[in-house]
Amino acid sequence: MSDRQEQISQVVVTAEQMRDIEARIFAAGMPVVALMEKVAGLIARRIQNIYPNQKGAGTLGRRDTESSFPTSPRPPLFASSSLFFSNPCIGILVGPGHNGGDALVVARELYFRGYEIWIYSPFSQLKELTSQHLQYARSLGIPIYQEIEQLPNSDLLIDGLFGFGLERNLTDPIASAINQLNQLSVPILSIDLPSGLHTDTGEVLGTAIRATHTFCLGLWKLAFLQDQALEYVGKAELIDFDIPLADVEAVLSEAPRIKRITPITALSTLPLPRPAITHKYKEGHLLLICGSRRYAGGAILTALGARGSGVGMLSVAVPESLKSLLVSHLPEALIVGCPETETGAIAQLQLPTKTNLSSFSAIACGPGLTTDASPIVQQVIESDVPLVLDADALNILAEIATIPTLQKRQAPTILTPHTGEFQRLFPNITDVKHHRIKAVQQAAAQTGAVVLLKGARTAIANPQNQVWIIPESTPALARGGSGDVLTGLLGGLLAQAATKHIPVEDIAATAAWWHSQAGILAAQERTELGVDAFTLAQFLIKTLKSKLQLITYH
Numbered sequence: 001m002s003d004r005q006e007q008i009s010q011v012v013v014t015a016e017q018m019r020d021i022e023a024r025i026f027a028a029g030m031p032v033v034a035l036m037e038k039v040a041g042l043i044a045r046r047i048q049n050i051y052p053n054q055k056g057a058g059t060l061g062r063r064d065t066e067s068s069f070p071t072s073p074r075p076p077l078f079a080s081s082s083l084f085f086s087n088p089c090i091g092i093l094v095g096p097g098h099n100g101g102d103a104l105v106v107a108r109e110l111y112f113r114g115y116e117i118w119i120y121s122p123f124s125q126l127k128e129l130t131s132q133h134l135q136y137a138r139s140l141g142i143p144i145y146q147e148i149e150q151l152p153n154s155d156l157l158i159d160g161l162f163g164f165g166l167e168r169n170l171t172d173p174i175a176s177a178i179n180q181l182n183q184l185s186v187p188i189l190s191i192d193l194p195s196g197l198h199t200d201t202g203e204v205l206g207t208a209i210r211a212t213h214t215f216c217l218g219l220w221k222l223a224f225l226q227d228q229a230l231e232y233v234g235k236a237e238l239i240d241f242d243i244p245l246a247d248v249e250a251v252l253s254e255a256p257r258i259k260r261i262t263p264i265t266a267l268s269t270l271p272l273p274r275p276a277i278t279h280k281y282k283e284g285h286l287l288l289i290c291g292s293r294r295y296a297g298g299a300i301l302t303a304l305g306a307r308g309s310g311v312g313m314l315s316v317a318v319p320e321s322l323k324s325l326l327v328s329h330l331p332e333a334l335i336v337g338c339p340e341t342e343t344g345a346i347a348q349l350q351l352p353t354k355t356n357l358s359s360f361s362a363i364a365c366g367p368g369l370t371t372d373a374s375p376i377v378q379q380v381i382e383s384d385v386p387l388v389l390d391a392d393a394l395n396i397l398a399e400i401a402t403i404p405t406l407q408k409r410q411a412p413t414i415l416t417p418h419t420g421e422f423q424r425l426f427p428n429i430t431d432v433k434h435h436r437i438k439a440v441q442q443a444a445a446q447t448g449a450v451v452l453l454k455g456a457r458t459a460i461a462n463p464q465n466q467v468w469i470i471p472e473s474t475p476a477l478a479r480g481g482s483g484d485v486l487t488g489l490l491g492g493l494l495a496q497a498a499t500k501h502i503p504v505e506d507i508a509a510t511a512a513w514w515h516s517q518a519g520i521l522a523a524q525e526r527t528e529l530g531v532d533a534f535t536l537a538q539f540l541i542k543t544l545k546s547k548l549q550l551i552t553y554h
């Protein structure tokens with residue numbers, strides 16, 4: 001990957017920013033018509049790769065001349081890079097704007113490459129360029145239909161109904177046409193983004209195309225990193241059409257930056273390589289405070305996550321009755337058995353002699369504590385040590401008032417809530433479910449903490465309004481205990497970062513990326529049902545090794 005490609009793959013834009021970037025390109029002299037030809041040419045070539053046309057070899061017998069309706073169930077996502085239709089028939093869905101124009105250029109190119117093409121163009125008013133392309137397609141004899149009921153069968157639909165120009169809710173008749181198209185047992189490839197999605201929030205505006213594959217054009221739009229858009233987007237791919245970096249920089253320099261974490265950014269943040277001459281305390285000393293008699297497993301999983309981080313020294317404070325269990329799982333760690341409450345929570349931190357909280361490079365606190373450990377959480381919040389708060393520590397923080405408590409802290413704090421914990425911590429921030437990125441920015445700004453909001457697309461914000469998003473993950477991680485592994489991993493990296501002056505928000509993003517990648521690799525090897533939290537922890541180092549090899553290889 002070139003430097004330019006790497007930088008482009010980190011960028012995320014809103015519809016307005018994309019429009020401003022395009023405006024600069026057009027103002028500099030690039031003709032609109034030429035850009036559309038270029039972009040659509042790239043899309044057409046990519047479609048030819050995925051759906052090669054081997055005309056003459058006979059078809060797979062799936063097509064007839066009847067209408068596609070009534071409907072049948074959808075096929076699964078196409079997982080392989082090509083399908084085997086010998087002469088694919090492709091239906092092109094054309095909207096009124098330049099997304100429709102792109103689709104029509106694709107239609108023309110594929111028609112000349114020998115594909116069987118038909119066009120669905122339900123709008124009577126089209127932008128001028130789109131209208132010209134439709135006229136030319138008609139002159140070539142490509143069938144054009146205005147009514148959904150007339151559409152013939154096809155092997156693939158290309159969705160060029162709406163791109164980033166969609167501003168208002170879709171209504172009938174186009175809304176019900178989209179609903180019917182979604183019911184067909186045909187893969188749908190969306191151009192730029194699935195028609196009906198809001199480009200920034202990923203919200204469904206009335207209804208939306210459920211794509212199996214989406215080609216995002218030029219720069220990643222924010223919708224692709226929003227949880228609520230994911231089931232519509234399918235497999236997402238960036239079509240890079242050589243937008244000059246200078247134009248991207250010019251438009252984004254004033255705005256709060258939202259970045260996608262790439263393997264290169266994540267790996268370059270890790271404390272690697274280690275200096276030849278070092279010692280265990282120089283590689284960070286992490287204190288984990290976790291577990292209760294009721295939730296012993298959470299403590300083990302958190303500690304295994306920390307082990308995966310490579311931290312120099314690991315101390316784990318648990319209730320006394322868990323000590324031997326932890327020792328048996330983590331012989332390398334210093335297990336600190338603490339006096340317990342009647343309910344089996346940590347009652348008091350009983351650190352070894354000559355040790356206090358300031359002795360540690362970082363503290364991670366929360367998994368399995370129960371809310372009975374409230375005094376312990378208050379004590380660590382009052383310390384001057386970099387801190388990760390998760391799970392019950394977040395529930396305790398919510399009870400003692402999140403914002404004023406955190407505002408008093410001098411050392412860095414990282415909060416790692418899932419949506420439910422976030423709502424308890426920040427009841428004043430409304431609609432976190434639909435506006436996750438805005439919510440996480442507000443939470444960081446209000447508290448001065450780095451906030452890591454877990455989800456299908458985990459988002460991390462710092463108080464300066466910058467956001468990092470983890471662009472890939474797996475539903476295999478939706479499982480009890482996987483968050484505990486993240487807390488340990490993040491704590492271990494934070495302890496190492498503290499001695500090496502790596503920015504806290506970069507470490508949070510890197511830990512979340514590593515955790516997701518471990519889930520992806522584990523799911524590839526063991527299926528999405530095979531990624532229990534213990535296994536996930538085992539995959540951390542294996543994942544790191546494979547990612548480092550990939551980067552070195554390139």
Ligand SMILES: NC(=O)C1=CN([C@@H]2O[C@H](COP(=O)(O)OP(=O)(O)OC[C@H]3O[C@@H](n4cnc5c(N)ncnc54)[C@H](O)[C@@H]3O)[C@@H](O)[C@H]2O)[C@@H](O)CC1
Nearest residue numbers: 036039096097098099162163164165166167168169170192
């Ligand atoms: N300008 C260019 O030359 C380029 C454009 N590109 C394509 O152009 C797209 C953006 O084009 P446009 O700005 O024309 O926008 P769109 O093609 O996304 O659609 C906008 C059109 O839809 C109409 N519309 C909006 N909401 C509607 C609703 N709810 N119901 C019915 N009609 C509605 C608008 O009045 C407008 O005519 C991109 O997504 C991309 O596909 C890219 O190929 C890059 C180059």
Ligand SMILES: [K+]
Nearest residue numbers: 159162191195
């Ligand atoms: K589209």
